[in-house]
Amino acid sequence: MTASTTLEQSPIGVGASIINVYTARGSGQPLEIMAYKVGPLGDREVEIKVTHCGICHSDLSMIENEWHMTRYPIVPGHEIIGTVSALGRGVRSLAIGQRVGLGWQSGSCGGCEWCASGKEHLCAQEEWTIVGRNGGWADFVRADARFMVPIPNGIASADAAPLMCAGTTVFSPLAHYGVVSSMRAAVVGMGGLGHLAVQFLAKMGCEVTAISSTHSKEEEARQLGASRFIATKNSDELQRAARSFDFVLVTVSADIPWQDYLGALRPEGTLCLVGIPESDLKVPPFDIILPERRVVGGRAGSPGDAARMLHFAAQHGVRPMIERFKMSDLNTALARVREGKVRYRAVLEN
Amino acid sequence: MTASTTLEQSPIGVGASIINVYTARGSGQPLEIMAYKVGPLGDREVEIKVTHCGICHSDLSMIENEWHMTRYPIVPGHEIIGTVSALGRGVRSLAIGQRVGLGWQSGSCGGCEWCASGKEHLCAQEEWTIVGRNGGWADFVRADARFMVPIPNGIASADAAPLMCAGTTVFSPLAHYGVVSSMRAAVVGMGGLGHLAVQFLAKMGCEVTAISSTHSKEEEARQLGASRFIATKNSDELQRAARSFDFVLVTVSADIPWQDYLGALRPEGTLCLVGIPESDLKVPPFDIILPERRVVGGRAGSPGDAARMLHFAAQHGVRPMIERFKMSDLNTALARVREGKVRYRAVLEN
Numbered sequence: 182m183t184a185s186t187t188l189e190q191s192p193i194g195v196g197a198s199i200i201n202v203y204t205a206r207g208s209g210q211p212l213e214i215m216a217y218k219v220g221p222l223g224d225r226e227v228e229i230k231v232t233h234c235g236i237c238h239s240d241l242s243m244i245e246n247e248w249h250m251t252r253y254p255i256v257p258g259h260e261i262i263g264t265v266s267a268l269g270r271g272v273r274s275l276a277i278g279q280r281v282g283l284g285w286q287s288g289s290c291g292g293c294e295w296c297a298s299g300k301e302h303l304c305a306q307e308e309w310t311i312v313g314r315n316g317g318w319a320d321f322v323r324a325d326a327r328f329m330v331p332i333p334n335g336i337a338s339a340d341a342a343p344l345m346c347a348g349t350t351v352f353s354p355l356a357h358y359g360v361v362s363s364m365r366a367a368v369v370g371m372g373g374l375g376h377l378a379v380q381f382l383a384k385m386g387c388e389v390t391a392i393s394s395t396h397s398k399e400e401e402a403r404q405l406g407a408s409r410f411i412a413t414k415n416s417d418e419l420q421r422a423a424r425s426f427d428f429v430l431v432t433v434s435a436d437i438p439w440q441d442y443l444g445a446l447r448p449e450g451t452l453c454l455v456g457i458p459e460s461d462l463k464v465p466p467f468d469i470i471l472p473e474r475r476v477v478g479g480r481a482g483s484p485g486d487a488a489r490m491l492h493f494a495a496q497h498g499v500r501p502m503i504e505r506f507k508m509s510d511l512n513t514a515l516a517r518v519r520e521g522k523v524r525y526r527a528v529l530e531n
Numbered sequence: 532m533t534a535s536t537t538l539e540q541s542p543i544g545v546g547a548s549i550i551n552v553y554t555a556r557g558s559g560q561p562l563e564i565m566a567y568k569v570g571p572l573g574d575r576e577v578e579i580k581v582t583h584c585g586i587c588h589s590d591l592s593m594i595e596n597e598w599h600m601t602r603y604p605i606v607p608g609h610e611i612i613g614t615v616s617a618l619g620r621g622v623r624s625l626a627i628g629q630r631v632g633l634g635w636q637s638g639s640c641g642g643c644e645w646c647a648s649g650k651e652h653l654c655a656q657e658e659w660t661i662v663g664r665n666g667g668w669a670d671f672v673r674a675d676a677r678f679m680v681p682i683p684n685g686i687a688s689a690d691a692a693p694l695m696c697a698g699t700t701v702f703s704p705l706a707h708y709g710v711v712s713s714m715r716a717a718v719v720g721m722g723g724l725g726h727l728a729v730q731f732l733a734k735m736g737c738e739v740t741a742i743s744s745t746h747s748k749e750e751e752a753r754q755l756g757a758s759r760f761i762a763t764k765n766s767d768e769l770q771r772a773a774r775s776f777d778f779v780l781v782t783v784s785a786d787i788p789w790q791d792y793l794g795a796l797r798p799e800g801t802l803c804l805v806g807i808p809e810s811d812l813k814v815p816p817f818d819i820i821l822p823e824r825r826v827v828g829g830r831a832g833s834p835g836d837a838a839r840m841l842h843f844a845a846q847h848g849v850r851p852m853i854e855r856f857k858m859s860d861l862n863t864a865l866a867r868v869r870e871g872k873v874r875y876r877a878v879l880e881n
Binding site: 300424454459462466472473475478481 | 556571645653655707730748753774798799804805807808811812813814815817818820821822823825827828830844
């Protein structure tokens with residue numbers, strides 16, 4: 182039988198014996214090179230030679246232990262693109278040399294209701310690429326084959342990297358919460374996530390409004406597909422947009438005036454959080470009960486979601502705006518991201 | 532042409548010239564009888580002779596001006612059942628003597644996107660039966676024919692009354708938020724709304740858990756269709772039910788520990804508010820983002836929703852548990868409702 186023949190084979194390709202990584206030994210520390218030995222590849226594992234990796238704000242949050250779950254030394258990096266260098270003997274979905282991406286999630290139980298439904302990100306045993314594991318600021322990365330997503334030919338690797346987290350984080354909720362082309366959508370925040378969300382929504386056929394603190398990014402937002410722009414600082418533009426949107430995607434990580442954003446929703450409208458504010462959201466009951474509004478959480482979805490996002494991005498030319506850095510210039514790149522100077526995503530190259 | 536012939540006709544039936552109502556002249560006042568003259572019936576209006584009317588907690592809130600929108604003197608009552616006594620000359624959907632119900636809403640613009648979609652309750656110009664109009668604690672009531680819903684033969688009028696608000700308030704969200712039979716549902720609060728919600732969900736085929744402060748209503752909840760019961764007072768039963776429910780319907784009007792209730796949701800689960808808490812909901816961002824949970828508001832839906840609810844209730848024998856009072860014993864009934872002694876809904880009879 183084919184299956185047992187496959188299982189009897191040895192790992193395919195020559196795996197690395199040493200992996201070099203960039204690691205932070207504590208909050209506020211610069212990242213430094215470290216090398217560690219690795220053993221044999223697991224049956225269902227894949228090893229990739231990393232060519233590119235993005236810098237996401239979650240990497241910074243983890244380096245600084247903002248979410249109280251960092252285990253030092255940490256190897257960040259979860260917008261990983263590479264080519265398959267070795268395959269576990271049970272992996273039949275990928276081939277040596279194939280270009281794949283790995284995002285925030287790199288493991289799950291594989292057998293629960295959620296895994297069985299293509300919703301591995303909802304598995305109670307999900308594993309995250311940079312929590313208790315080594316991420317992509319490295320020369321090689323290993324993970325379960327199910328989380329290695331093939332990259333369509335039309336997308337350059339440097340562009341594909343930010344799609345693996347920022348891209349799927351804003352694209353997955355559009356599918357999960359039923360966004361369709363007749364809807365009026367707003368994107369709060371024009372950063373790494375927001376500038377991709379504007380493109381996805383515009384290419385889906387939605388009317389898109391970009392919402393930012395000032396008008397400084399208006400021209401860029403319009404070029405990316407926004408037909409309307411709202412600046413919130415010292416302005417009542419948001420209040421004047423009451424009852425305007427079917428879907429508001431909040432990509433910023435800040436305590437924004439929730440009541441104003443709820444008020445900007447049309448009946449049956451959805452306020453979707455993908456950024457993580459510092460405090461609890463405050464939701465006035467009448468603002469959701471009378472107009473039947475929804476407050477929901479969104480996140481990078483499953484490998485299936487990522488595959489659909491990549492197909493859509495390839496088909497419609499959705500690409501991140503990036504700044505490239507050599508992996509060895511990592512600390513310089515990190516400083517620019519911390520200062521909010523990057524428009525809109527930093528990508529490291531090996 | 533039929534339409535113009537109809538429009539040329541006079542109103543059908545003999546409308547009342549005087550309507551007797553029970554009215555509160557201010558917060559904390561007992562209700563007293565008042566009579567007022569009425570003019571000719573509008574073309575699209577219907578007059579009904581009230582036979583039954585429920586007492587809803589919203590009536591109490593309005594009498595006490597808790598929502599700061601009461602205009603005294605107020606005539607409460609928005610779970611109204613009666614027989615058509617007069618029809619405006621443009622009304623073709625109803626007949627004299629027909630039994631109909633009128634709930635929370637009694638008007639809308641009739642032409643907007645929401646009205647045109649059978650979602651009149653989301654119309655920006657919706658009118659409420661007891662706000663700036665006279666409700667059903669009266670001998671006659673007039674309203675737009677579109678909001679008069681025919682009552683199926685199988686449902687007694689005294690039972691139909693609470694269905695017109697309590698019933699559709701808990702039934703409509705199940706349809707609007709996609710509750711299906713494979714789901715595990717919980718109902719928070721075993722009162723006028725909750726005891727109907729348990730029945731609707733059980734008859735839909737859902738696994739139903741009733742959640743109440745103590746176990747005092749457990750036996751009744753199980754008889755109504757709950758297969759599980761959680762008491763929250765001095766207990767960790769709710770905390771132990773983490774990740775248990777696809778849909779939690781909150782029928783109580785209290786500031787409950789939102790994080791515990793969110794935690795009780797499975798991935799993709801929905802927390803639906805139909806009761807109105809005193810303060811803003813507090814929603815911890817990670818609790819909705821990681822498991823893709825939803826916090827939504829639900830309410831009595833449109834006349835179409837009410838018609839579907841009544842059909843389902845007739846088909847499946849869903850009935851409220853009621854205490855009957857003569858309309859003239861209104862103040863006695865109100866006192867019992869205020870004291871929380873009624874199991875589970877008071878109905879006034881003319």
